[in-house]
C-alpha cells in the first residue's frame with residue numbers, strides 16, 4: 486500500500502491541526518496499516534513503538550461513508566496484536582475529549598483516560614512520564630492507555646490433562 490493512498494481518508498476524517506498532523510505523521514510513522522474493500526482503501530492506522538515496551542496508536546481513521554461497520558475495531562485489534570507480539574506492556578492513544586466514537590472504540594478495548602499526575606507506567610500506573618512530548622497530545626485531547634502483556638504473567642500450554 487502506498488502511503489499517499491491514505492491521504493483522502495485523513496482529509497475526510499480530520500480538520501485543522503489534526504489534519505495537518507495526521508498527514509505529516511502518515512509519512513513519518515514506522516507502521517501504517519490499511520483496510521481495503523475491493524480496490525478501495527477504507528481505513529488506516531498509524532502505529533509507533535515509542536520506547537521499549539510502549540506502543541502508540543497515533544491515528545485510526547475510517548472513510549466517513551464506511552463507518553460503523555467494524556473497520557475501526559479491526560484496525561485497533563490489529564494494532565494491539567502487533568504491539569503484543571512486539572512485547573509491548575502498555576499502549577497509548579490520544580483522543581479528542583468530545584470524540585465519542587473514538588472514546589467508545591478505545592474504551593471497548595480496555596483503554597481508559599490517563600490522568601496528568603498519574604503514577605508512571607513502570608510503577609504500576611498508566612502515567613506516560615517522559616513520553617508525552619512524542620505523542621502530540623494537544624489541548625482538548627485526552628491521553629488514553631491500556632496495559633497489555635502485564636509483566637509477570639505468562640500463559641503456556643500444559644501437557645494433556647489426565
Ligand SMILES: CC(C)(COP(=O)(O)OP(=O)(O)OC[C@H]1O[C@@H](n2cnc3c(N)ncnc32)[C@H](O)[C@@H]1OP(=O)(O)O)[C@@H](O)C(=O)NCCC(=O)NCCS
Pocket residue numbers: 498499543544545546547548551552553554555556557558559579580581584585586587589590591593
Ligand atoms: C473513530 C473511528 C475510527 C471509528 O471507526 P468505525 O469503523 O466507524 O468503528 P467501528 O465500526 O469499528 O466501531 C467500533 C466501536 O466503536 C464505537 N463507535 C464507533 N463509532 C461510534 C459513534 N459514532 N458513536 C458512538 N460509538 C461509536 C462503538 O463502540 C463501536 O462498536 P459497536 O459498533 O459494536 O457499537 C471513525 O469514527 C473515524 O474515522 N473518525 C474520524 C477520525 C477519528 O476521530 N479517529 C480517532 C482518533 S485518532
